[in-house]
Amino acid sequence: MKILVCIKQVPDSAQIRVHPVTNTIMRQGVPTIINPYDLFSLEEALRLRDKFGGEVTVLTMGPPMAADSLRKALAIGADRAVLLTDRFFAGSDTLATTYALAQAIRKIQEVFGEQDIVFAGKQTIDGDTAQVGPGVAKRLELLQLTYVSKIENCEPEKREIIVERRAEGGVQILQTKLPCLITMLEGTNEIRRGTIDDSLRAARAEIVTWSAKDAGIADLTKCGLKGSPTIVKKVFAPTPRSDRAALIEPAKTAAESAEALIGAIFAKKASLESDMAKLASGS
C-alpha cells in the first residue's frame, strides 16, 4: 500500500507566551513539534504499511525549517518525506492551504505513484480549525472519514475499508472504498518510538523539497494571502478573568471542608443558572 500522511510543524503550545504589549505570539525560542494529532494518523499509516507492505510518505507545507519535523517523522518510521516550501504560501488560510497541499499530493502521485490512503491530523494545536483534512479530501475528490477511532478492516486488493467513526451520540461503522482520506481521533493508538535503524536513516535521508513551481502549482493567485477568502482583522488577548478561583477556606477536618465545598458548588451553580437565564431573556 502507498500511504501519504500530511503533518504540520507547530510551536509547542506548552511553551507559548503572548507578548504582554503587542498581543502577538512570541515564537522566538519556542521549540517546535509535530502537531500531536498528526502522530495518531502517522502511527495508523505505519501499522497499515507494516501489515500490507508498501511505503509511507510524509508531506508538510511550511518554512524550510519544517524539514526538522519531516526528519522526526522519518525517525518514527516513515519511508519518504516531501517538504512544500515557498514564500507564495505565506499567510495561507485553510482554503489556500488545501489547494497547495492537494496540488502537491497530485504531484506526489505522479512521481511516487498513486496513494491508497491519505491521512491528515484531526486538527492542529495552533490553528485548531479541523478543516484541512476535509478540504484536501474535497479538492482531490477523495471520500473522507474524519474522527476515526479504529480501522476495523482494510482489504487493499478489494479496495475496501471499514472504520469506526465517532459521531454525535455514538459511533458509526462505515464501509467505503479506497482511495480515501482519514483523520484519526486522539488517543486511538500508541505512537511508536522508531528503531535505531530508522533514526540513522532519517539523519541521512534526503528530504524532497519542492517550491510551488516544482509541485506544478501554476495558479499562484490561489495560494497564500491572495488565495485566502478569510482575513484576520484583529488578534487580541482574551480579557483575563478578573477573578481567580474563589477559594474555600480548608476547615479543621476533611469532613467540614467537604461540606463547605459542596455548599459552594450548589451556590455557584445557582448563580450561574440565573446569569444564563438573564442572558437568554436578553436583560
Place this chain on the structure above:
Amino acid sequence: MSEATAAPAQSRANQKKELPEHFRDYKHVWVFIEQERGEVHPVSWELLGAGRKLADKLGVDLAGVVLGAPGEGTRKAVKEAFHYGADVAYLVEDPILTDYRNEPYSKALTQLVNTHKPEILLLGATTLGRDLAGSVATTLLTGLTADCTELAVDADGSLAATRPTFGGSLLCTIYTLNYRPQMATVRPRQMPMPARDEAKEGRIVEFKADLDEESIITKILKFIPDRESSKTNLAFADVVVAGGLGLQSAENFQLVRNLATTLGAEFGGSRPLVQKGWIGADRQIGQTGKTIRPKLYIAAGISGAIQHRVGVEGADMIVAINTDKNAPIFDFAHLGIVTDAIRLLPALTEAFRRRLSPHQRDRLAS
C-alpha cells in the same frame, strides 16, 4: 485563520472591500439544524438565537436548514426551528439522508446554497458540523471560520467571527469579505439558549436535492449509540471527576473513581497518569486526550498545565483541589480549595452521598 503561518494582524485590513457582482444577491442568515435520528443537537437552537440577532441587524430572514429522512422526526425538527426563531425552513427530505454521511449531506447542502444563496451560513462545531462545513466551504470556495465564540455584524454589514487560536491563548476576529456565503461553526454552549415560543410558525421551502444512493460509495453498516456502548462517554459526560499526579499512587486513583460513581459521573485523568499506566489512554483529558465539556468538572491533584486547560475550559464549572495554592489550575477554575485531595476526596464522596438525593444528583448534571 491562517494555517501556514499566523498572518500578521492588519495585514489586509485595508483591502478594498467590493463584493463581486455575482454575490450581491446572497441574502439571509441560515442555520444548519443538526439532527440525527430525530434528535436535534441543542447547538442548533443556540445558533438560531445568535442568528436571530445577526438577521435583525441585517434586516433579513433567519432560516433553519433541515436535512433528513422523510418522516416525523425531520418534520418535528422544522417545527422546533420555528419555535426557536426561524422565519423560514429549507427542508430536504430524502431516505439517503437518514444517517449522516459526508457525501450526500455535503452535496445536498451545497446545492441548496447555490440555489437559494444565503449571505451567512452557521453550523455547530460538532463532529458532524465540522465534517460537513469543511467540505461545503471548500466546494463553494468560500471562507469558513471554525469554532467561533462570538458572532457580530459590523457597521458595513459584514460578519465578524471571533475565535480562539493557539490553544485559547489568543482570540482573533475573522472576516470573509469577498466571498459568499460567510461560513462559521460555533462551539456548543457558547451562545445562550433562546426562549422557545410555541406560537411562532414559519414558511417551509421544500428542496429536492439531486441525490442517488447508487452513486454514494460510503455505506453505514451500524450505528452504536453511546448509551448502548460500554466505552467511555467522557467527551459527552455532564459531570466529570479527574485526578492528577497529586494523587501520588495508582491506588489513590480509586478515590476519584469512588467520587465519580457517587455522582453518576465519568472519570479521567491528566496525561502523566496515562504514561504511568494508572489509567487507560481513553481516559486522558487534555489537548492530546479528550476535550470535555461537562456542566461540572472536579479536578483532584491536577496542576493545570496549558494542555490540560484547553481540554477542560469548556466546562460550565471547574472545581479544583490542589495542595499548591500557586498551581495554574486556580487561574481558570471557578472554585478551589487548597488542600490534599487524598484526604478530601473520601470526605467529599461521603458528604455527597449523604446530601444527594436522586433529585439533587440530577440537578448537578442539569
